[in-house]
Amino acid sequence: MLPLLETEAPGITAELILQQVANGVAKGSVYALIAVGYTMVYGVLQLINFAHGEVYMLGAYFSYYPAKWFGYVPETGEKPKVPLYLIGALFVGSMAACAAVGMLIERLAYRPLRNSSRLAALITAIGVSLFLQNAGQMVFGADPKGFPVFMDQESVPLGPIELANTKLVIIVVAAIMMTGLHLFVQRTKPGAAMRACSFDMRTARLMGVNVDRTVAMTFALGSAMAAVGGVLVAMDQPRLTPLMGLMMGLKAFIAAVLGGIGSIPGAALGGLVLGVAESVVGTWSTTYAEAVAFIVLILVLLVKPSGLLGKSGREKV
């Protein structure tokens, strides 16, 4: 562990705050990766996909098991470093598997409810989340699992502060993925279909958009992003549990609300703001840092429910 990582420090200096901001950016990048899944699904279906945090958890496990199979997680002794090509394969494999899980959840649990009340859909989402957590505990076991070593952790000096190389990788990979997603949604035809569905699903259908396929694609994309988040976090903090998605999911959802639900740049901004706020408060107290997200949530909902970058729309009567 790094010396300056989120500890209750007695002497708080400007460097320490700056250090925490840097850590917060890494944390926030992961929130952003997961928040896009919430924001895209909410944009299209007006559904809080509670199970999204669990998809993130699965993403980490989907890299853990193949790596273990290849012998990179020995029972005892030093863990060998995973070669670069396998790291790439693990990322892609996790993304593909999670995309499949996301589409499966949509097909089995949410599609039958598309025309029923939003409350029924919300309760189903809670049910799917509970199901995945508990099935995870049965299948993977409740005990925390280690993670294969992708890179030796070391600190990289950045001016007055230093950042773990794993955290730097998180920030860079997240930035690339988010930019790619943004370009996909803005520049491609399937992306335009997604935007059309989120604007007005009925009209989109009339204009020839295959709504079912677009919704499935939205889930697949969001889940793949969550998988990237899961593998990145596992690389940085190698401790997998079936419940790791619970708080992460809630906080990422809050990040999506903070940024303005339905907006992908909003999710990125919300994630970064939330991550930095948590880390900075964590300088004083790690337990109160846990409350930051929820306080932010309530404040945003009361002051500006449309979020930082969201479209404000008056609900028609």
Next chain:
Amino acid sequence: MGRMIGILVVSLAVVLGVNWFLDSYIDQYVVRVINMCGISIILAVSLNVINGLCGQFSLGHAGFMAIGAYVSAWFTTTLRYFDEAQAKYVAIEPMFSSQWGFVPALIVGGIAAAIAGAVVGIPTLRLKGDYLAIATLGFGEIVTIMITNFETIGGANGLPGLPAYSNTFWIFAFVVIVVMFSWYLQRSTFGRALIAIRENELAAEVMGISASRMKVMAFIYGAFFAGIAGGLLGHLLQTISPATFNFMKSIEVVVMLVLGGLGSMTGAIVGAIVLTALPEALRDVESEIGLVGVRMVAYALVLILLMIFRPQGIFGQKELSLKLLGRLIPGRKSGNAGGEE
């Protein structure tokens, strides 16, 4: 009013008798499950007023419970005892030597939770549907995080050593009270106003109902009884910790309501009993087939399948009553029981 008091007195006498019978003849494990069912009923029936009647989807019931539990524990114990060996605060000495201090302590706990209900209710009035759900969930989490940070009441380790005051009599006395109150409430002007808000808030406002006031009242009512249930649970388990009141607890109560049918009080009661007793029954099955955790998986599956195939729950918004049973017998005509769908 006279009739109400009559029913109350008779019911309490029955509960006292049942308490004596259970204590003398029934296995303590079974009694414990029955007591847990009672607490679940209080929770489900009180949440039904907020979620079912008023239609405001709250996921913060566990937060109100936590407040009730800790405040009542404060009044039944002296908390200034610091155990050197365990290096934490331990509550051992009951402040009152008899159980008679218990009811005032519970009620103070309930009032504290009700105040929290008002505090949550007023600012969240602007929110609807899933935003309200997530905001109340946030409130519940903030409560548990605050408790975790509060070392004098045990912090994250929880507070052990609460006196074992909760018994079948006290629990079911409050079950009787909450069920009776809620039953009359559904038929009162207040209850009708809540239903009107659920069905169409704008139309209700036009009819002269102050929706904001009614919503806050619903939150206060629900929170009060959640606080009482929290106090009862604390003095039954004898140890309370923030983890007891995490948001899974809120979700559990919501699932009870949904199973029985949102808006149906009898549905809430049935849901509470089924979802408290069934997991206990499944506990043996679980260890027999050697798959620990299958219980919670089944629980989640039930929830999903219920929403897909019968989203209105077992009873919908109807109440189980003698009239409804009478209607099932062919050849008899009877009036509509409970709320219209």
